[in-house]
Amino acid sequence: MTVAVLPFGDAHVEKPRAVLSARGLSKTFGGFQAVRNVDLDVHHARVHALIGPNGAGKTTVFNLLTKFIPSTAGTISLDGADITRTAPAKVARMGLVRSFQISATFPQMTLLENVRVALQRPNGQAVQFWRSLGSLRNLDRQALELLERVGLQDMRHRLASDLSYGRKRALEIATTLALDPRVLLLDEPLAGMGQEDVSVMAGLISEVAKDRAVLMVEHNLKVVSEICHDVTVLQRGEILTTGDYETVSNDPRVRAAYMGNEDA
Amino acid sequence: MTETSLSQPFVGPAAGRAPLRLLAVCIGFAALVAAPMFFYPIFVMKILCFALFASAFNLLLGYTGLLSFGHAAFFGGAAYVTAHAVKVWGFPPELAVLAGVLGAIVIGAVIGFLAIRRQGIYFAMITLALSQMFYFFCLQAPFTGGEDGIQGVQRGKLLGFIDLGQTMNMYYFVLGIFLLGIFAIWRIVNSPFGAILKSIRENETRAISLGLSVNAYKLSAFVMSAAIAGLAGSTKALIFQFATLTDVTWQMSGEVILMTLMGGIGTLLGPVVGAGLVVTLQNVLATSEFPVTVITGATFMLCVLTFRRGIVGEIEAAIVRWKRR
Numbered sequence: 001m002t003v004a005v006l007p008f009g010d011a012h013v014e015k016p017r018a019v020l021s022a023r024g025l026s027k028t029f030g031g032f033q034a035v036r037n038v039d040l041d042v043h044h045a046r047v048h049a050l051i052g053p054n055g056a057g058k059t060t061v062f063n064l065l066t067k068f069i070p071s072t073a074g075t076i077s078l079d080g081a082d083i084t085r086t087a088p089a090k091v092a093r094m095g096l097v098r099s100f101q102i103s104a105t106f107p108q109m110t111l112l113e114n115v116r117v118a119l120q121r122p123n124g125q126a127v128q129f130w131r132s133l134g135s136l137r138n139l140d141r142q143a144l145e146l147l148e149r150v151g152l153q154d155m156r157h158r159l160a161s162d163l164s165y166g167r168k169r170a171l172e173i174a175t176t177l178a179l180d181p182r183v184l185l186l187d188e189p190l191a192g193m194g195q196e197d198v199s200v201m202a203g204l205i206s207e208v209a210k211d212r213a214v215l216m217v218e219h220n221l222k223v224v225s226e227i228c229h230d231v232t233v234l235q236r237g238e239i240l241t242t243g244d245y246e247t248v249s250n251d252p253r254v255r256a257a258y259m260g261n262e263d264a
Numbered sequence: 265m266t267e268t269s270l271s272q273p274f275v276g277p278a279a280g281r282a283p284l285r286l287l288a289v290c291i292g293f294a295a296l297v298a299a300p301m302f303f304y305p306i307f308v309m310k311i312l313c314f315a316l317f318a319s320a321f322n323l324l325l326g327y328t329g330l331l332s333f334g335h336a337a338f339f340g341g342a343a344y345v346t347a348h349a350v351k352v353w354g355f356p357p358e359l360a361v362l363a364g365v366l367g368a369i370v371i372g373a374v375i376g377f378l379a380i381r382r383q384g385i386y387f388a389m390i391t392l393a394l395s396q397m398f399y400f401f402c403l404q405a406p407f408t409g410g411e412d413g414i415q416g417v418q419r420g421k422l423l424g425f426i427d428l429g430q431t432m433n434m435y436y437f438v439l440g441i442f443l444l445g446i447f448a449i450w451r452i453v454n455s456p457f458g459a460i461l462k463s464i465r466e467n468e469t470r471a472i473s474l475g476l477s478v479n480a481y482k483l484s485a486f487v488m489s490a491a492i493a494g495l496a497g498s499t500k501a502l503i504f505q506f507a508t509l510t511d512v513t514w515q516m517s518g519e520v521i522l523m524t525l526m527g528g529i530g531t532l533l534g535p536v537v538g539a540g541l542v543v544t545l546q547n548v549l550a551t552s553e554f555p556v557t558v559i560t561g562a563t564f565m566l567c568v569l570t571f572r573r574g575i576v577g578e579i580e581a582a583i584v585r586w587k588r589r
C-alpha cells in the first residue's frame with residue numbers, strides 16, 4: 001500500500017481543537033438500530049473520512065449531525081455549543097453545512113441562480129419581496145467565482161436539470177461552499193464523477209479544508225488515502241475503529257469487514 | 265474570469281422577448297380600459313375580482329408549492345370586514361378596502377401559523393378545517409348578519425370626491441386595484457424573496473440545508489397571498505354592495521383552485537384566464553337550463569385531461585417548443 005504524502009504533516013501529529021463532536025449518538029428506526037453509540041470528533045483544518053459498507057449508517061450519521069432527523073440518544077456540539085436540540089436550518093446558519101448523497105440542486109434554476117440562492121441569506125438579500133431580481137446582480141461575481149472553482153462557469157446559464165450526475169455533484173459543492181461553512185459534511189461527493197473530475201474535486205476538497213473541518217463519506221479509498229487525515233470505519237451502525245489511514249487499513253478487523261478484497 | 269464574461273447581463277433567455285412583452289402588456293391594458301364599453305361593466309368587474317383572487321391563490325400554489333383549501337376565508341372574511349367598515353363605521357371606500365385587507369392578513373396569519381408545519385395533503389386538510397371553522401364563526405357572529413349577510417353596502421366616494429356609485433368610476437377603481445394586485449404578485453415572484461420561494465418549492469430539504477428557515481418564508485408567502493385574496497374580496501363587497509356567507513364557503517375555496525388549475529398554475533396570466541372562463545361560463549349558464557356546477561365541473565375535467573398544464577401553461581410550453589426548433 002502506498003500512503004500519499006499528507007499535505008499537513010504537522011497537523012497530523014498535533015490535532016487542533018475539535019469543531020464538531022458527537023458523543024453516544026444513536027438512532028433507532030422502529031426496532032432497527034441504524035446508528036449505535038457513535039463518538040466522533042471532527043477537527044479544524046483536517047479531512048475526516050467516514051467509511052464503511054453500504055447500509056452501515058453513514059448517511060444516517062450525517063442526518064443526525066445536521067439535525068435532519070432527531071437522534072434517539074447522544075449529544076452533538078459545534079464549536080462548544082450544544083446543538084443536540086437545534087433546528088436544522090439554524091445548525092446550517094451556525095456553520096455546519098452538508099451535501100446530500102442523492103445530489104440536491106434546484107433543477108429548474110440556472111447554475112448561477114443555484115449558487116446565488118445560497119449567497120442571498122448570508123448577504124441579507126433573502127427577504128426583499130419589493131425589489132427586482134436585478135438587485136441580486138451584486139452576487140453574480142461571487143457566484144461565478146464559486147462556479148469556476150468547480151469548473152462549471154461556462155454552463156452558468158444552463159438549468160441544473162440539464163447537468164450530468166457528476167456535474168450536479170460539483171454544483172452542489174459550489175453551492176455548499178457559498179455559505180463558507182466552518183464544518184463541511186460531504187456525502188459521497190465524488191460518486192458518479194469521471195476519473196479526471198475526481199482528482200480535481202479531491203484537490204478542491206483538500207484545499208477548502210485548509211481553513212475548515214471536512215467530514216466526508218467516500219468509497220474511493222485511493223482518494224481517502226490521499227486527502228484524509230482521519231478515517232473512521234462504521235459497520236452496522238457502530239464505530240469499528242478511528243485513526244489515520246495507514247493504521248486503519250492495517251487493522252485486521254477492518255480488513256476482514258470492509259477492505260479485505262479492496263485494492264488498498 | 266474575464267471582464268467580458270461579467271459584462272454580459274445575467275438575466276437569462278427571456279431578455280430577448282422584452283419588446284414583445286411590452287407590446288402584449290400595452291394591448292392587454294388597452295383592452296381592459298376599453299372593456300366596459302363592449303361588455304356589461306359589472307360582469308367585467310366580477311372577472312377582474314376573481315382573476316385577482318385566483319392570482320393570489322396561485323402565488324401560493326404555483327410559486328410557493330402550497331395547496332391551500334381554505335382561501336375563501338380570506339376572500340369572504342375581507343368582504344365582511346369591508347362591508348362592516350362601510351355600514352357600521354362609515355369608512356370611505358379606500359379605507360374600507362384597506363381594513364378588509366388587514367382583516368385577511370390577520371386571518372391568514374392565524375390559519376397559516378397553524379397549518380404551515382404540515383406537508384402536502386395534511387396542509388390542505390388543515391386549511392380546509394380552519395376555514396370551515398371560520399365559516400361557522402361567520403354564520404354565528406352577530407355582526408355578519410347570519411344567513412342574510414350584510415346588505416346595502418354603499419360604495420361611497422373615493423378620496424371624498426369620486427362617486428363610485430357611477431358604474432364607470434367604479435370600474436376604473438376596480439381596474440386600478442386589479443392592476444395593483446397583479447403588479448404586487450409579479451413583483452413578489454420576481455424578487456429576491458421570490459427566488460428563495462422558488463428554491464423552497466424546487467427542493468425544500470436543500471433549502472433547509474442552506475440555512476433557510478423554510479416555514480418562516482412559507483408563512484410570509486401565505487400571508488401575502490391571503491392579503492391579496494382579501495383585496496379581491498373587499499373589492500367584491502363594494503362591487504356587489506353586499507357580503508354574504510357564499511364567499512366563505514368551501515365551494516368558493518374549490519372554485520378558486522379550479523380557476524387556477526384551468527388557467528395554468530405557476531403562470532402569471534393563467535389564473536386570470538381561468539377566472540375569466542369560469543365566470544363567463546357561470547354567467548352564460550345562469551340563464552340556461554343547465555346546472556352550472558355540472559357544466560363547470562365537466563369543463564374542468566376536460567381542461568385537466570387535455571391540457572395538464574392549464575390553458576396558459578400549454579400555450580407557454582408550445583411557445584418554448586416552437587422556439588427550440
Ligand SMILES: Nc1ncnc2c1ncn2[C@@H]1O[C@H](COP(=O)(O)OP(=O)(O)O)[C@@H](O)[C@H]1O
Pocket residue numbers: 029034052053054055056057058059060061
Ligand atoms: N428513514 C429511515 N427509516 C428506516 N430505516 C432507515 C432510514 N434511513 C436509513 N435507514 C436504514 O438505516 C441503515 C443505514 O442506512 P444509511 O445511513 O443510509 O447507510 P449508508 O449511508 O452507510 O449506506 C440502512 O439499513 C437503512 O435501510
Ligand SMILES: [Mg+2]
Pocket residue numbers: 058059060101
Ligand atoms: Mg449513504
